[in-house]
Amino acid sequence: MVLDLASRYAKAAFARGVRRILADSSPRSLVRIWSLLEKVASTPFDRLQARRFRRLVEQGHPFGAWLGRVCRELNPRAAECLIRNLYGNAWFLGRATRRRFESAHAFRPPDIIVFDVTARCNLRCEGCWAAMYGRNEDLPRGLLERALDEAEREMGVHFFVFSGGEPFLRPDLCDIFCAHPDSQFQIYTNATLIDDAVAGELAACGNAMPMLSVEGNEVLTDARRGRGVHAEVLSAMLRLRERGVLFGLPVHPHRPPSRPGHDGAARATRDDARARPRTAERLPHLPGGLLE
Numbered sequence: 003m004v005l006d007l008a009s010r011y012a013k014a015a016f017a018r019g020v021r022r023i024l025a026d027s028s029p030r031s032l033v034r035i036w037s038l039l040e041k042v043a044s045t046p047f048d049r050l051q052a053r054r055f056r057r058l059v060e061q062g063h064p065f066g067a068w069l070g071r072v073c074r075e076l077n078p079r080a081a082e083c084l085i086r087n088l089y090g091n092a093w094f095l096g097r098a099t100r101r102r103f104e105s106a107h108a109f110r111p112p113d114i115i116v117f118d119v120t121a122r123c124n125l126r127c128e129g130c131w132a133a134m135y136g137r138n139e140d141l142p143r144g145l146l147e148r149a150l151d152e153a154e155r156e157m158g159v160h161f162f163v164f165s166g167g168e169p170f171l172r173p174d175l176c177d178i179f180c181a182h183p184d185s186q187f188q189i190y191t192n193a194t195l196i197d198d199a200v201a202g203e204l205a206a207c208g209n210a211m212p213m214l215s216v217e218g219n220e221v222l223t224d225a226r227r228g229r230g231v232h233a234e235v236l237s238a239m240l241r242l243r244e245r246g247v248l249f250g251l252p253v254h255p256h257r258p259p260s261r262p263g264h265d266g267a268a269r270a271t272r273d274d275a276r277a278r279p280r281t282a283e284r285l286p287h288l289p290g291g292l293l294e
């Protein structure tokens with residue numbers, strides 16, 4: 003109980019500090035954020051890590067330049083959520099809770115939890131498993147909320163990845179983000195459903211970072227995902243950028259199928275187990291940056 007109170011106090015103090023520091027856009031503000039993390043970090047290890055990050059920022063490391071750009075270009079709520087939830091709650095302030103959980107249950111909780119929030123998808127990309135599943139298979143809202151609540155409160159997890167199917171087919175998606183303002187959400191999406199209304203909701207929540215899938219250029223993307231999809235992804239990026247929402251691109255390097263209808267990934271694993279897979283998905287678990 004005492005530890006829970008201390009953890010809540012540290013999180014609240016960090017949140018207040020981040021809001022105050024971000025209001026001052028001077029170059030020193032990033033250094034002050036890391037100094038604050040050093041003070042409130044939940045373990046000696048995290049204090050040491052926060053000090054290392056502060057020094058990187060002071061020494062002009064590219065990480066500092068990236069974070070400075072994020073703070074300048076995101077809308078104020080998104081910048082605050084990124085620093086408070088991802089660097090604060092999920093990383094430097096959540097470890098004490100995770101360690102307590104591990105001692106009590108002999109099980110180390112994960113740093114990140116991935117939920118397939120739906121099996122539905124509005125596209126039929128070549129080689130994707132989503133088309134094989136039923137069209138009504140959403141993770142029930144009550145079960146998802148319960149899992150999120152327990153992960154936050156008992157395991158100290160504050161970084162969640164939502165995948166699918168296409169997560170934005172769920173009409174309650176942004177409501178879920180808003181119901182968990184102390185956590186950061188990363189959403190793997192085909193981007194075709196991010197219209198003005200959805201982009202506005204994401205900007206208002208502030209704690210969701212869409213990762214917009216492309217295969218590469220227009221030819222490659224449209225060949226796998228359908229004609230016009232690449233243009234829709236670019237439109238979604240512009241909507242998000244205009245509203246200062248952080249978004250990224252998952253990189254899916256792959257070799258085109260060797261013959262029509264051939265699923266490179268499935269064949270590589272099913273028919274030729276000794277061959278190196280010819281299709282891979284490298285999905286970064288940190289925000290990939292802003293559109294140039």
Ligand code: SF4
Nearest residue numbers: 123125127130132192
């Ligand atoms: S958008 Fe994603 S989930 Fe949907 S069919 Fe394409 S690869 Fe599969």
